[in-house]
Amino acid sequence: MRIVLSMIGSRLIQLVVMVLVLSFVTFLLMKITPGDPIRAILKVDDVITTTAEEEKLREEYGFDQPILIQYSRWLLGIVQFDLGESLIANKPVLDMIMGRLPASIALATGGLVVLFLISVPLGVLGAVYEGRWPDYISRWFALVGASIPRFWLGLLLIYFFSLKLNLLPVMGNGTLAHFILPSITLGVAMAPLYIRLLRERLISTLQSSYIEAAKARGLRKERILIFHALRGSLVPLITMFGLSIGSLLGGITVIEILFSWPGMGELIVQGVMQRDYPVIQGYILIVGFLVVITNLIVDLLYLVINPQIKQGKEVV
Amino acid sequence: MREPVISIQNLLIESSIGQKTILNKVNLEVAKGEIVGLIGESGSGKSITARVLLGLLPSGMNVRGQIFFQNENLLTMSAKEHRKLLGKEIGVIFQDYRGSFTPFIKIGKQMAETIRTHHVVSKKEAKNISLQVLEEMGLDSKRVYSSYPFQLSGGQVQRAAIAIALALKPSLLICDEVTTALDVMSGEKVLDYIDHIRKETGCAVLMITHDLMQAYKRTDHIYVMHQGKIVEEGDPEQIRCYHQHPYTKKLCSCLLSLPGENNLVVNERVNSI
Structure with a gap:
């Protein structure tokens, strides 16, 4: 029984560490790869928009904040079982x-x-x-x-x-x-x-x-x-x-x-x-x-x- | 009158790859209540002889000759009929006693499984038989029954392996180098027990060993095997004192180089003076 409990315990610790590392790496990767969700939301390719509009929306979603702040905010949500809202569908993830x-x-x-x-x-x-x-x-x-x-x-x-x-x-x-x-x-x-x-x-x-x-x-x-x-x-x-x-x-x-x-x-x-x-x-x-x-x-x-x-x- | 339990006649085994002769016209007999030793060096063909009796020869072997077990030829009977004899009529104790049990199945379950394969008995009855045999082996039967092999000491596993081989009271017990992996004291105990079982049940014992001293001490008849051939046979005294084949001579000379009883007596006298 002891070995089973220690196994479950170590896996749970592994889960926490893995989620932290994995989510941070993907967070970083998404920020450095080309593409912009704000431009996708505004459908820049189809509609004419101004930089001010883009900036406003960026501020609204908190994308103007440093990456660590954005990441911490996301993590805080996770603790409350909140994965955030889809930027495109506007529905809870x-x-x-x-x-x-x-x-x-x-x-x-x-x-x-x-x-x-x-x-x-x-x-x-x-x-x-x-x-x-x-x-x-x-x-x-x-x-x-x-x-x-x-x-x-x-x-x-x-x-x-x-x-x-x-x-x-x-x-x-x-x-x-x-x-x-x-x-x-x-x-x-x-x-x-x-x-x-x-x-x-x-x-x-x-x-x-x-x-x-x-x-x-x-x-x-x-x-x-x-x-x-x-x-x-x-x-x-x-x-x-x-x-x-x-x-x-x-x-x-x-x-x-x-x-x-x-x-x-x-x-x-x-x-x-x-x-x-x-x-x-x-x-x-x-x-x-x-x-x-x-x-x-x-x-x-x-x-x-x-x-x-x-x-x-x-x-x- | 001697009643042969197993009789091997002109057994010839060839490897189909390279046409190598492994056993060459082997003749061997073990009678009821008798312990017969088959001695020889490693690779002489002793274990192959045991394997052919158990139907465990590797593929690619041509077998000729006859092996009569209670007047039925093992080599011509179907695999199913042969299988039915194993465990029930022919028991075996292997050198590698740890390998005698599947490591992840409890010993009791494996014993009961063997009993139920050969007899129509309930699980409870099979358990009772197993516990009784383990008890007879001087083991803490309940503990051994519900233990995995790795939870027991080497000696306990060996005794449990003997118990499983004897659970169904076989007519022939094959002991393949049973003491090689044990210390001298444990080895002697195991051999004493086999001797006791032989006397009690009257089963025939084929003792395969490379230990000539053990064969002298424990057997009624000895076969000496060399390069796949039986080169000499006789009772222990005959093999020891009147051997004729150079290989037997060589084997015996190894023994004679040890201090004999006479020397020990002389030494004792010298000490007393």
Whole structure:
């Protein structure tokens, strides 16, 4: 129990430090990159405006203040669960993000289900039938999957399943059918890495002495594979998942835009284009929070999978 | 009358890569209630002999000959039939006792799992059998049952490994260099226990070792293996005093270089003077 509490404690400290560093760096980067939210609000490219108007608005939003003051003001808001207001939409950022977060989480979950359904069977087949045809299928799938960019894979799936076969909708949301293509795209794009990792790890686990001992006790093959070997091979996969959660959330953005999925992806891309600082900052904060929480869950999973970690021993 | 539990006849194992002969026409027999030693240096083929009995040969091996276990040929029976014998009729104790258990599953669960694989018993019954065997091994049965292997000392894990091998009262017990990883005292205790089990259950024991002294002391019959061949066999006295093969001679000469009992008696006399 003590180790669990200390783990949660250290992750929470990590969360605070990470949010501070990440938000400050993005704050700085946004200020030094070209583009101006005030000009975007005033639609300078379409309407004639005066410098005085620009200055007035700049003052109103506090953009004339030094960067540290602006940053501290934002941080003060965070403490009160206020992520500020969108400069363009004039709506609270928290509401905007929360309105879209469920769709993104649903898509990520769908992608993870597909990832699990593809990578576990193919990784296991590759390891159990090492050097035989199921292994070749597994390796080819991993190779081809790793070589296809996810947006192109999405386009291919749309072309075949929506345009040619007319089985699934091209884009949008609302039904389960809308959910299938984006989930498959996400899952297939992530699968190669997990297939390879599981295959390699399982091959080495299957050669370990405890698997031989289990065979020598006459246990059934399937039982040895599922309860002894697969469990012993899960730790690196979970580590990989924890490490790649950031890129998963980044990858979702591309897929959301491709399939017009109403998740956070569209929101952040628009936010970046229009230099909508509060939206960008809010998005980064939420994503950072999700990454830390996922890694906390990963840490707790380690304890369930391998109790040796609880004792501070090395993982087998 | 000798009742062979296992009888290996003309066993030939070749590696399909490079056509290397690993075991060459090996003949070996272990009868009920007998402890048979298989001795030889590392790489002589002792462990491969054990592995073929357990169906654990690595892929790419050609096996010929016959291995009769209670009059059934292990080499011609299906993998499923062979598996059913393991753990139940053929028990094994490995040198690497830590590797005898899956590290992240409690010992009790692994014992109960083995029992339930071979017998239709409830979880509670399997637990009771496990606790009883652990108790017989002189272990704190409840604690060991609910412990992970890494929570126990080396000696405790080794005894638990023996307990799991004996839980289903096998007819043949294979001991593959069981004392190599233990200190002398613990090793002797383990061997005493195996001897006790043999007397009590009448099981046959195939003791694979490179320790000639241990084989002299503990076995009823010895097979000497060298480069995949059985070069000599006989009872311990015969191997020690009337060996013929140069390899056995070499092995025995290593032993004779140690001070013998006679020398010790002389020394005692000198001391008393």
